[in-house]
Amino acid sequence: xxxxxxxxxxxxxxxxxxxxxxxxxxxxxxxxxxxxxxxxxxxxxxxxxxxxxxxxxxxxxxxxxxxxxxxxxxxxxxxxxxxxxxxxxxxxxxxxxxxxxxxxxxxxxxxxxxxxxxxxxxxxxxxxxxxxxxxxxxxxxxxxxxxxxxxxxxxxxxxxxxxxxxxxxxxxxxxxxxxxxxxxxxxxxxxxxxxxxxxxxxxxxxxxxxxxxxxxxxxxxxxxxxxxxxxxxxxxxxxxxxxxxxxxxxxxxxxxxxxxxxxxxxxxxxxxxxxxxxxxxxxxxxxxxxxxxxxxxxxxxxxxxxxxxxxxxxxxxxxxxxxxxxxxxxxxxxxxxxxxxxxxxxxxxxxxxxxxxxxxxxxxxxxxxxxxxxxxxxxxxxxxxxxxxxxxxxxxxxxxxxxxxxxxxxxxxxxxxxxxxxxxxxxxxxxxxxxxxxxxxxxxxxxxxxxx
Amino acid sequence: xxxxxxxxxxxxxxxxxxxxxxxxxxxxxxxxxxxxxxxxxxxxxxxxxxxxxxxxxxxxxxxxxxxxxxxxxxxxxxxxxxxxxxxxxxxxxxxxxxxxxxxxxxxxxxxxxxxxxxxxxxxxxxxxxxxxxxxxxxxxxxxxxxxxxxxxxxxxxxxxxxxxxxxxxxxxxxxxxxxxxxxxxxxxxxxxxxxxxxxxxxxxxxxxxxxxxxxxxxxxxxxxxxxxxxxxxxxxxxxxxxxxxxxxxxxxxxxxxxxxxxxxxxxxxxxxxxxxxxxxxxxxxxxxxxxxxxxxxxxxxxxxxxxxxxxxxxxxxxxxxxxxxxxxxxxxxxxxxxxx
Numbered sequence: 001x002x003x004x005x006x007x008x009x010x011x012x013x014x015x016x017x018x019x020x021x022x023x024x025x026x027x028x029x030x031x032x033x034x035x036x037x038x039x040x041x042x043x044x045x046x047x048x049x050x051x052x053x054x055x056x057x058x059x060x061x062x063x064x065x066x067x068x069x070x071x072x073x074x075x076x077x078x079x080x081x082x083x084x085x086x087x088x089x090x091x092x093x094x095x096x097x098x099x100x101x102x103x104x105x106x107x108x109x110x111x112x113x114x115x116x117x118x119x120x121x122x123x124x125x126x127x128x129x130x131x132x133x134x135x136x137x138x139x140x141x142x143x144x145x146x147x148x149x150x151x152x153x154x155x156x157x158x159x160x161x162x163x164x165x166x167x168x169x170x171x172x173x174x175x176x177x178x179x180x181x182x183x184x185x186x187x188x189x190x191x192x193x194x195x196x197x198x199x200x201x202x203x204x205x206x207x208x209x210x211x212x213x214x215x216x217x218x219x220x221x222x223x224x225x226x227x228x229x230x231x232x233x234x235x236x237x238x239x240x241x242x243x244x245x246x247x248x249x250x251x252x253x254x255x256x257x258x259x260x261x262x263x264x265x266x267x268x269x270x271x272x273x274x275x276x277x278x279x280x281x282x283x284x285x286x287x288x289x290x291x292x293x294x295x296x297x298x299x300x301x302x303x304x305x306x307x308x309x310x311x312x313x314x315x316x317x318x319x320x321x322x323x324x325x326x327x328x329x330x331x332x333x334x335x336x337x338x339x340x341x342x343x344x345x346x347x348x349x350x351x352x353x354x355x356x357x358x359x360x361x362x363x364x365x366x367x368x369x370x371x372x373x374x375x376x377x378x379x380x381x382x383x384x385x386x387x388x389x390x391x392x393x394x395x396x397x398x399x400x401x402x403x404x405x406x407x408x409x410x411x412x413x414x415x416x417x418x419x420x421x422x423x424x425x426x427x428x429x430x431x432x433x434x435x436x437x438x439x440x441x442x443x444x445x446x447x448x449x450x451x452x
Numbered sequence: 453x454x455x456x457x458x459x460x461x462x463x464x465x466x467x468x469x470x471x472x473x474x475x476x477x478x479x480x481x482x483x484x485x486x487x488x489x490x491x492x493x494x495x496x497x498x499x500x501x502x503x504x505x506x507x508x509x510x511x512x513x514x515x516x517x518x519x520x521x522x523x524x525x526x527x528x529x530x531x532x533x534x535x536x537x538x539x540x541x542x543x544x545x546x547x548x549x550x551x552x553x554x555x556x557x558x559x560x561x562x563x564x565x566x567x568x569x570x571x572x573x574x575x576x577x578x579x580x581x582x583x584x585x586x587x588x589x590x591x592x593x594x595x596x597x598x599x600x601x602x603x604x605x606x607x608x609x610x611x612x613x614x615x616x617x618x619x620x621x622x623x624x625x626x627x628x629x630x631x632x633x634x635x636x637x638x639x640x641x642x643x644x645x646x647x648x649x650x651x652x653x654x655x656x657x658x659x660x661x662x663x664x665x666x667x668x669x670x671x672x673x674x675x676x677x678x679x680x681x682x683x684x685x686x687x688x689x690x691x692x693x694x695x696x697x698x699x700x701x702x703x704x705x706x707x708x709x710x711x712x713x714x715x716x717x718x719x720x721x722x723x724x725x726x727x728x729x730x731x732x733x734x735x736x737x738x739x740x741x742x743x744x745x746x747x748x749x750x751x752x753x754x755x756x757x758x759x760x761x762x763x764x765x766x767x768x769x770x771x772x773x774x775x776x777x778x779x780x781x782x783x784x785x786x787x788x789x790x791x792x
Contacts, residue, residue, distance in 0.1 A: 101508050139762065143505045178701050186577075186700045221497035222762055299534050302485055303514055387487070387516035388497040390504060399483055399514040412673045414494065414695045416702070 052431075056424025062211035062225065063166035063174045065137060065200065069116045070159045071149065076107050081153045104150050109142040110134065113164070120205050121196055132192040136200070138165040140223035165213060166206055168224040168418040170197045174206065177417045188417075214425060218390050219406065224415050229426055231392045235305045235385070235400030236374060242309025242396060243316055243373050248366050250313075251320030258321070259328045260350045279318035286315045287379025295383060302384035303399040311383060312373040319372065323365020327358040360448040367441035371434050377404040403430045481533040484744055487516035488523020488540030489633050490673045491569055491692050492729055495763050496540050499751050502762065503743075506750070510743035515540075517673075520633035524732070528553035531736045537744055539732045542569065542633030550789055560735020561789040564748055565779050566757050568769040570693035570718040571637055571725045573706040576681050580619035582688060582706035586724070588614050590646025592623045593667055595660040598652045606662045624687040626680045629671040637727040638690055642708070645724075678702070693718065694767020718769045726769070735786060752780045 082096045117133055118125045125133050141164045148162075149155055169188040172178050174197060184191055200206040217228030262268045290311035294300045300307045331354050339349040380386065386405050393400035401409065407426045413419040486496060497515045504512025518526065520541040527539035528549060545561065553561055573584055591614045596603045611618035628634040639659055647658035661667045668687070670676045674695040681687050681703075688706070693713055696703055705713060709724055717723040731751075738744050750756060757763045758770050771779070 098509060105506055105508070140505075182701055188698065188700070220501060221494055222501040295534055296529075299532070301481060301534055302536070303516065384485075384487070384516050387485075387514045388493065388500070389514050390497075390501050390512040391483070391514075399485065412490075412675045414674060414698045416675065416678065416699050 052424050052427050055421055056426075056428045058175060059421035059425035060211055060214065061208040062213065063171040063201075063206055064209040064211075065117075065120075065164045065166050065206050066161060067116045067120045067164065067205060068159050069112055069145070069162045071155045071157060072112060072115070073157050075111050076149065076156060078103055078107060078153075081150075101150060104146055107146065109145045109149075112145060113137055113141060116162075120200060120203075129192060132190045132196070135167060135189055135193045136170055136196060138167050138223040138225040140220060140226045141165060163209065165223075165225045166197070168415060170206070171225060172417040173197055174201055174208070175421075177421065214422075218392055219388060219401070219409065220390060221388060221413075224413070224418055227410070227422065229403065229406060229429060231389055232401045232403045232406035232426075234393050235308070235389075236402045236404075238305035238393065238396040238400070239309040239312060239402060240370060240374060242306060243312050243370055244366075246309070247313040247316040247320055247369065247373075251317050251366070251369075252324050252362060254317075255321045255324035255328065256350060256355070259325045260354070261346065275318050275321050279322060282378075283315050283376055284378040284382065286311050287382035289314070290379060291382045301397055301399070303387050303389065303401075304397050305385075305393060305400050305402070306396040307383050308380050308385050308400075308402060309396065311379045312376060315376065315379065316369040316373045319369040320366050323369065324358070324362045327361025327365065328354060330361065331357050357450055360445045360450075363444045363448070364441045367437055367444070371437040371441075374437070375404055375430065375434060377402075377408055380405050381408075403433070482742055483511040484513035484538065484741055484747055485516070485536045486513060486523075486538035486540055486731070487518050487526050487536050488538075488731070489520040489542040489729075490517045491542040491632075491634060492520075492540035492731065493517050494694065494766055495567075495729070495757075495768050496538075496731065498762055498766055499747070499756055502756060503747050503750050507743065507746065510746065513538075513743075513747060519631035521631050524549050525552075527732060527734065528556055528558055530556045531558055531734065533740070535734075537734050537737045537741050538747075541730045541732060542727060543636050544728075544730060545732060545789060558734060558736065559788065560738075560786065562733040562735050562748075562783055562786060563730055563789050564733060564752070564783050565728050565730050565771070565775075566751055566768075567729050567763065567771050568718060568726050569729050569767075570713045570723060570769065571634055571641070571727070572691055572693055572696050572713045573688055573708065574681075574691050574696050574703040575688045575706065576685055577702055577704050579685060579704075580621060581704060582611075582618065583710065584618075584706045584708050585615075586642045586646035586708070587649045588618060588646070589625070589642050590649070590658075591615075593625055593627075593643065593661050594647070594653070594658075595662045596653065596657075598650050601652070603652055606664075609666075622686040623666050624668065624684050625666065626668045626670060626677050626687050626689040628677075628690060629669040631671055633727075634690065634692065637725065641725045641727070692767070693769075697767050715764070715769055729768070732789075733783070735788065748783055749780065752776055752783070 079100065082093065082100050084093045114125075114130065114133060117136060121133075144164075145162075166174070170193070173180070173189055173194055178188065187194065189197070197206065213226045214228045215233075216230055217226050218231035220227040258268060258271065290307060294307045294310055295302060300310075335353050335357065336349050339353045340346075344352065380402055384399075385401055386409060387399065387401065388409070389399050389401050391398065391400075403426070407423055407430065410419045410423040410426060484500075493515055496513075500513040500515055504510065516523075516536070520539075520543055523536070523539040524541060524545060526536050529535050545563065550561065553559070573582060573589070575582060588611075591597055591606075592608060592611065594606055597606055597608075598604070599607075608614050608623060610620055611623055612620045614623070627638055644658055647653055668680060670680065674689075674691050677689040677691060678695075678699065681689050689703075691703070693715075696705055696713075707713075711717050711723045713723045713725075718726045731748075733744065733748055754773070754776065755761060757768065758773070758776065761770065764770050770776075
């Protein structure tokens with residue numbers, strides 16, 4: 001025997017030693033690659049967020065004019081606001097009131113704004129400069145003034161300090177979003193308007209005030225400065241209500257049935273495969289389906305959040321079913337066996353023992369599914385939700401847009417200098433909503449999580 | 453089993469909720485709904501807002517996009533409340549579209565012309581200026597051109613090869629895709645006149661554009677064209693006058709036939725590339741959807757679409773009083789578009 005046991009041991013140790021260094025190197029390499037992947041991902045996300053924040057945050061503050069407006073009785077020549085007299089029928093009163101309102105619409109409200117601005121500037125404004133003067137203020141303000149007066153006619157003859165939105169181009173000029181050194185022919189505002197805007201800004205009459213318009217107004221094209229997210233927000237809210245009301249009960253019920261009750265055979269296998277496939281179907285396909293079935297066949301209205309909600313329900317269902325099944329499957333069989341062992345029926349087992357334990361997972365899955373639906377744009381474009389809507393929808397059947405679609409629409413607005421920032425602001429709002437939904441999901445999971 | 457009963461009940465509830473939705477949808481729609489040309493959309497939206505603000509008894513109409521062709525296709529889907537009332541178009545309706553409309557029961561197509569729009573060539577402000585002729589554009593864009601009496605594949609890669617007066621810049625032309633009405637005007641007013649100068653190419657062959665990546669077709673709106681110009685500094689884009697006008701700080705406009713596009717030169721017809729804008733009203737809906745006739749008449753009001761109006765500020769080239777009066781008269785007489 002030339003090779004002793006000792007020699008063999010030595011040999012084995014040497015082999016291990018040799019390969020050890022190599023294996024350590026491998027491990028190090030893998031760790032470094034993993035870390036690099038995470039860092040790259042995080043950097044890209046950080047760049048995205050920072051660029052959106054840098055562009056979007058300034059849009060939450062908007063050039064606003066604070067001036068004293070005199071409700072001049074010479075301009076507002078209007079009968080007294082009709083009051084309901086006794087014995088008058090409701091319809092007769094409404095008719096009288098509508099007539100008065102149309103009268104109020106004919107008053108030259110712009111003249112009140114003009115003279116208020118003239119006072120603020122402190123110079124005589126010639127009539128040929130009127131156009132330059134009007135370019136300062138958002139064109140929606142004359143309607144705002146009318147609505148204010150219609151609500152409170154006692155303002156007649158009074159002077160009130162009002163907050164008026166400056167026009168979009170003034171906002172762009174004040175914030176320096178357009179190159180201030182460009183010559184006149186390339187500027188959106190005339191030299192006179194720019195000079196006035198600077199003067200009013202220096203005098204503190206134009207200030208960058210927090211933009212409530214962004215949250216309280218609907219989209220606007222005739223006065224871009226007043227464009228807001230209110231309509232889109234309500235549209236998204238209605239859609240999410242439809243999605244939650246339909247996809248959560250349907251999805252959870254199907255998942256429970258498939259997981260706990262359905263026999264395991266080729267049919268259920270087929271169903272399972274199809275649900276998984278459905279989750280991978282591009283969302284735009286659901287939009288096409290929705291357009292032809294819900295609108296073409298069932299005759300539901302165009303641009304309605306109800307249809308949007310139905311389409312998004314189809315899209316969310318598989319996500320919720322898969323998440324619910326996974327969370328049911330993660331409940332240890334011992335729980336079921338114990339329940340069955342002490343004489344519970346299968347329904348009792350599922351509803352009294354399994355479901356409560358699976359609830360955190362189901363909630364998380366549902367909320368993530370809904371958050372995904374909230375951010376979905378493509379299918380909505382096909383059912384007419386990319387329309388310009390200037391009403392806040394009161395029901396899920398009224399025309400509306402949705403938050404992600406509003407971002408898409410603003411992104412396409414021709415007034416680039418103003419809407420680039422506005423678009424980023426809308427993205428921030430939408431991201432904020434998504435992050436809070438995700439935070440809610442995490443919180444619920446933490447709160448109800450059971451460990452065994 | 454209890455489970456099955458629960459599920460059945462749930463199913464019934466869902467179907468009930470759905471059918472409730474359908475039956476409420478069958479109630480009268482009270483808001484005008486339109487779709488179509490993205491060139492007309494800004495104008496129509498402004499009128500819609502002013503209309504909603506002026507008439508408290510009517511809702512603000514809803515304005516969708518989808519291009520002239522897309523809008524007219526929706527318009528011709530039929531009569532009823534889940535079809536649109538108005539199609540906005542940056543070109544006149546085609547006879548095939550009228551036939552399609554009639555087939556689906558839309559017979560009263562009322563055409564309303566409301567102004568003009570100019571189509572301009574613009575490039576980035578930090579590049580050279582262009583003075584284009586239709587012939588230049590055709591030579592830069594065509595699939596084939598003639599050389600020594602023979603048709604050859606387009607050899608040009610730089611503008612100064614097309615004509616020595618043009619800048620030494622790479623040829624990249626960003627044009628609207630065929631879903632846009634603008635494309636038709638581009639072909640009719642620029643490509644075809646340019647094509648006439650070459651005897652060997654005639655008729656439809658003029659529309660053959662080169663496929664080597666120097667022509668970029670944009671199916672979206674003008675912001676997409678602008679983004680192209682941001683990415684490719686040498687590119688020349690096709691825009692509507694109003695879009696260019698609101699982005700003068702980034703774009704410079706090219707002259708065509710030596711004329712600079714502006715409200716005046718387009719209004720007078722001096723600038724060659726312009727077109728009338730239309731919207732089409734569904735006559736069958738006039739008595740069903742409240743405010744449809746009022747909206748149309750409001751649109752044609754001088755205060756709304758005439759000189760000094762908000763639409764002119766937004767870049768529309770207004771019609772003169774006579775044209776506007778005749779458009780209004782034509783609508784009030786309910787003149788239907790003929791199917792040929």
